[in-house]
Amino acid sequence: MHRAILAAFKRVAPSVSECGYCALRIVEKNSEVLSMARGVLQPLTLTSDFGLMVSVYHCGSFAYAATSDVSEVGIVQAIDRARHWARSCEGLSVDYGAFCPPHPNGDYGREVQQSWDDIALKEKIEVLQSQSVQLSGHEDIVSWQASLWRTQTICTFATNGGGEVRQVVEQVFPSLSVTAHRQSVTVTRSLGSADVSRQGGFETLAEVGYLEKGSRLKEECLALLSAPNCPSGKMDLVLMPNQMMLQIHESIGHPLELDRILGDERNYAGTSFVDLSMFGQYQYGSPLLNVSFDPTIGHELASYAYDDDGQKAEKVMLIEGGILKQPLGGAYSAARVNGLSGTANARASSWNRPALDRMANLNVEPGEDSFESIIANTERGILMDTNCSWSIDDSRNKFQFGCELGRVIEDGELKDLVRNPNYRGVSETFWRNLSAVGNEDSFEVLGTPYCGKAEPNQVITVGHAAPVCKFNKVDVFGGEL
Amino acid sequence: MSADTEQLAMRDSFYALVDYVQAQLKNDEFFMANFYAESSDFVRMNQAQVRQPGSVSQAELALTWICSGASVNGTVAISGDAALDCDRVERLIVRLRASLTAFEPDPYLLYSENRQDSEHFQVNALPSSDECIDAITKRAAGLDFVGIFASGSMHFGFGNALGQRNWHSTSNFNLDWSLYSSHDPAVKDRAVKCNYAGRQWQSEVFDDKVRQGLEHLSHLKKPVKTLSPGEYRVYLAPAAVDEIMNLLGWGGFSQASWMTKASALQLLGEGKRFSPLVNISENTQEGVAPLFQSSGYIKPDNVGLISQGQKAELLCSPRTAKEYDVLHNGSDSETPEALAMEAGDLAEADVLAALGTGVYVSNLWYLNYSDRASGRVTGMTRFACFWVEDGKIQAPINVMRFDDSIFNMFGARLERLGNVAEMFYDPSSYERRSASCSQVPGALISALKMTL
Numbered sequence: 001m002h003r004a005i006l007a008a009f010k011r012v013a014p015s016v017s018e019c020g021y022c023a024l025r026i027v028e029k030n031s032e033v034l035s036m037a038r039g040v041l042q043p044l045t046l047t048s049d050f051g052l053m054v055s056v057y058h059c060g061s062f063a064y065a066a067t068s069d070v071s072e073v074g075i076v077q078a079i080d081r082a083r084h085w086a087r088s089c090e091g092l093s094v095d096y097g098a099f100c101p102p103h104p105n106g107d108y109g110r111e112v113q114q115s116w117d118d119i120a121l122k123e124k125i126e127v128l129q130s131q132s133v134q135l136s137g138h139e140d141i142v143s144w145q146a147s148l149w150r151t152q153t154i155c156t157f158a159t160n161g162g163g164e165v166r167q168v169v170e171q172v173f174p175s176l177s178v179t180a181h182r183q184s185v186t187v188t189r190s191l192g193s194a195d196v197s198r199q200g201g202f203e204t205l206a207e208v209g210y211l212e213k214g215s216r217l218k219e220e221c222l223a224l225l226s227a228p229n230c231p232s233g234k235m236d237l238v239l240m241p242n243q244m245m246l247q248i249h250e251s252i253g254h255p256l257e258l259d260r261i262l263g264d265e266r267n268y269a270g271t272s273f274v275d276l277s278m279f280g281q282y283q284y285g286s287p288l289l290n291v292s293f294d295p296t297i298g299h300e301l302a303s304y305a306y307d308d309d310g311q312k313a314e315k316v317m318l319i320e321g322g323i324l325k326q327p328l329g330g331a332y333s334a335a336r337v338n339g340l341s342g343t344a345n346a347r348a349s350s351w352n353r354p355a356l357d358r359m360a361n362l363n364v365e366p367g368e369d370s371f372e373s374i375i376a377n378t379e380r381g382i383l384m385d386t387n388c389s390w391s392i393d394d395s396r397n398k399f400q401f402g403c404e405l406g407r408v409i410e411d412g413e414l415k416d417l418v419r420n421p422n423y424r425g426v427s428e429t430f431w432r433n434l435s436a437v438g439n440e441d442s443f444e445v446l447g448t449p450y451c452g453k454a455e456p457n458q459v460i461t462v463g464h465a466a467p468v469c470k471f472n473k474v475d476v477f478g479g480e481l
Numbered sequence: 482m483s484a485d486t487e488q489l490a491m492r493d494s495f496y497a498l499v500d501y502v503q504a505q506l507k508n509d510e511f512f513m514a515n516f517y518a519e520s521s522d523f524v525r526m527n528q529a530q531v532r533q534p535g536s537v538s539q540a541e542l543a544l545t546w547i548c549s550g551a552s553v554n555g556t557v558a559i560s561g562d563a564a565l566d567c568d569r570v571e572r573l574i575v576r577l578r579a580s581l582t583a584f585e586p587d588p589y590l591l592y593s594e595n596r597q598d599s600e601h602f603q604v605n606a607l608p609s610s611d612e613c614i615d616a617i618t619k620r621a622a623g624l625d626f627v628g629i630f631a632s633g634s635m636h637f638g639f640g641n642a643l644g645q646r647n648w649h650s651t652s653n654f655n656l657d658w659s660l661y662s663s664h665d666p667a668v669k670d671r672a673v674k675c676n677y678a679g680r681q682w683q684s685e686v687f688d689d690k691v692r693q694g695l696e697h698l699s700h701l702k703k704p705v706k707t708l709s710p711g712e713y714r715v716y717l718a719p720a721a722v723d724e725i726m727n728l729l730g731w732g733g734f735s736q737a738s739w740m741t742k743a744s745a746l747q748l749l750g751e752g753k754r755f756s757p758l759v760n761i762s763e764n765t766q767e768g769v770a771p772l773f774q775s776s777g778y779i780k781p782d783n784v785g786l787i788s789q790g791q792k793a794e795l796l797c798s799p800r801t802a803k804e805y806d807v808l809h810n811g812s813d814s815e816t817p818e819a820l821a822m823e824a825g826d827l828a829e830a831d832v833l834a835a836l837g838t839g840v841y842v843s844n845l846w847y848l849n850y851s852d853r854a855s856g857r858v859t860g861m862t863r864f865a866c867f868w869v870e871d872g873k874i875q876a877p878i879n880v881m882r883f884d885d886s887i888f889n890m891f892g893a894r895l896e897r898l899g900n901v902a903e904m905f906y907d908p909s910s911y912e913r914r915s916a917s918c919s920q921v922p923g924a925l926i927s928a929l930k931m932t933l
Contacts (some may be wrong), residue, residue: 479854
């Protein structure tokens with residue numbers, strides 16, 4: 001069907017001389033959700049979404065129209081509507097400066113070892129049943145859930161200047177969760193908002209350890225029930241990769257989004273403590289901090305060859321040796337700032353939302369330290385694992401995050417479990433206290449389907465890879481009051 | 482109520498599609514169909530300039546297919562082309578039937594078996610978006626105005642194998658914006674938050690809201706005060722209370738969450754209680770969302786959630802009701818869609834005097850649970866928040882984090898509630914425009930713990 005729509009677009013798209021730039025983005029997204037809750041198989045949910053967006057850059061204005069009517073008439077109406085918006089906003093638009101419309105040609109698709117569609121429904125259900133059994137079976141366990149969510153997204157991008165890109169992305173979002181309750185204490189262990197999500201097929205489940213994870217989560221959950229509340233005080237903080245992903249996301253990723261820095265998001269998602277003058281010289285973190293925008297790691301969740309505005313995607317270092325180098329800015333945003341090069345990170349949640357600056361894969365590069373040496377070199381601290389609470393101010397500076405599981409570190413050794421571990425800090429100074437970065441052995445490629453932003457609102461997938469990291473003198477505390 | 486041509490055409494195409502589905506039924510099969518469509522304009526603005534203007538026309542049909550007690554769900558995009566849509570639906574039914582063979586009877590399946598038809602058409606009185614944008618850009622010229630204008634129609638439909646048909650068409654606009662002081666470099670990050678939403682646009686109302694916003698903005702030009710961590714007397718304006726209610730709506734009033742100990746209000750009745758001033762209900766009859774729900778039931782007009790500080794009912798879906806052998810009240814997500822908190826006796830004009838010395842909090846932001854089981858919540862102040870002394874605004878404050886128990890805030894430390902419960906139309910638009918709203922008053926609290 002994409003070919004027929006593409007052919008229709010080529011017939012009816014205005015020429016460059018008529019309309020400047022006109023692009024078509026067709027998105028077909030098929031998903032399957034299977035889950036077991038408290039030992040009961042829940043109804044399967046299949047979703048097949050299909051629609052297109054026409055965007056134009058015309059009369060100095062960007063504008064769009066999206067429709068689920070994929071007929072030639074639908075395309076014509078969308079072009080007319082987008083052009084109407086562009087014309088009516090002439091002279092009212094933000095200044096896109098030197099925006100240069102891309103007309104790319106290429107494709108993207110990662111070969112999967114086991115196609116999701118080739119696996120019988122019964123086999124997937126057996127995986128869930130197995131995990132459900134592993135998670136359950138104790139009188140204190142009040143809730144347990146195992147889910148498998150898979151999407152296949154086929155996107156065709158074309159322009160009135162001959163650009164044509166086809167990208168196929170297969171994503172798997174496995175999740176597990178168990179909650180135990182005794183007296184007034186309730187604790188949960190989980191994979192953490194599907195944080196092991198990746199691109200791939202059915203083989204992903206084995207790659208991320210999903211098939212044997214349930215028993216361990218259950219054991220940890222029951223152990224947490226008897227664990228003391230996390231102690232309070234200034235101490236060293238060791239974050240496992242699945243909390244690092246949240247830390248990176250909230251206090252590096254969002255502040256570096258160029259549209260936030262330019263003020264587009266001030267009414268909703270917020271602004272940024274970073275301003276344009278900081279690039280090239282600001283000490284964001286300690287010299288150990290190296291952060292990359294890397295859409296090239298094949299199985300990471302948000303890898304692609306071209307962003308949704310047609311820019312070719314490449315790895316870019318955003319922070320090197322702790323110094324801030326580059327923002328996360330797509331073509332339209334970068335064109336608004338003289339002398340700043342962008343990254344290919346203009347992304348849309350689907351056909352019905354326009355692309356804008358998003359994180360894709362945003363990673364902390366591995367360092368030199370083994371996990372064992374990080375622990376051995378910690379006199380007094382807390383290790384935290386799996387995010388469960390996140391809150392940060394609108395300039396992405398003052399934050400407070402909580403985890404499901406904590407473990408006391410004393411005199412270079414991991415000691416007892418603690419529950420409700422939380423910490424708070426300020427992005428501007430927090431990363432400067434980065435004192436150890438784990439090596440390749442603790443480096444994990446993770447991802448989540450839940451990053452919200454923009455007006456109209458969009459939730460999008462992001463990938464985050466990181467090793468274990470240690471921060472000095474962090475304000476740590478527990479739950480209750 | 483009379484319907485317009487677009488509404489009738491949309492309804493008729495949905496009914497025809499459901500009839501087509503009905504014709505596909507085989508022995509002992511049953512189905513439920515839920516339809517959603519919207520036709521919306523979205524115009525983003527930054528510094529009173531247009532950033533991303535656009536239009537979205539989308540529609541989808543969700544089917545629940547049931548046979549021998551087992552059920553599966555499927556959703557397809559609806560294009561508006563009847564032949565293409567029937568083909569998509571037919572292929573979906575084939576897939577759903579094939580999938581059903583892998584499923585045992587669902588022990589928690591519950592749906593309405595009494596046919597209850599309904600139709601609700603709200604007259605579309607919206608002007609063209611062009612007219613609104615013209616009015617907005619003219620009034621906002623020269624200001625640092627940032628936000629979004631969303632406008633258009635929404636349509637909801639339900640049908641099932643019993644022949645039940647329900648339809649709900651509505652249209653509204655939601656202009657959600659902030660005014661910044663960026664023309665003055667010393668105070669460029671300070672802003673006030675404003676909203677104008679409804680079914681009929683009136684430029685004079687919009688102008689008045691901008692004027693009020695500019696008035697509040699003038700207070701922000703004073704030197705800023707940075708609070709030290711500690712406990713402060715606070716007045717939470719209705720928008721701030723609304724943020725807290727949004728957080729509590731995340732599982733707090735859900736029957737399933739209560740049964741699995743996941744509700745942040747779990748301790749209500751276990752030694753904790755709110756002030757008797759607190760009365761909260763799900764006031765569906767005053768909401769935007771349809772009265773019918775996805776399993777064919779008609780929702781009650783009102784469900785009391787908190788009565789005089791004590792737990793009353795919970796929002797309960799048919800599925801949860803079957804699982805825990807309780808009665809449901811037609812909720813789908815067990816999240817409030819039309820939360821209403823009863824007003825108190827504190828007049829707006831008396832707020833600063835009643836606060837005396839403390840913090841006036843206009844807006845809160847990014848709330849979350851720092852310990853869900855004990856009802857402890859954290860979040861940030863945002864936009865125009867002020868330090869007040871002896872009933873007079875002294876200075877805007879730097880953003881500050883609070884971290885406190887919900888049972889403190891709305892328990893013994895709640896002194897008074899505002900005498901007007903302000904209406905908020907939810908401007909959210911994740912995947913689709915929200916049909917939720919809420920109505921809450923401000924709250925005067927004797928002490929709130931600020932931490933960072």
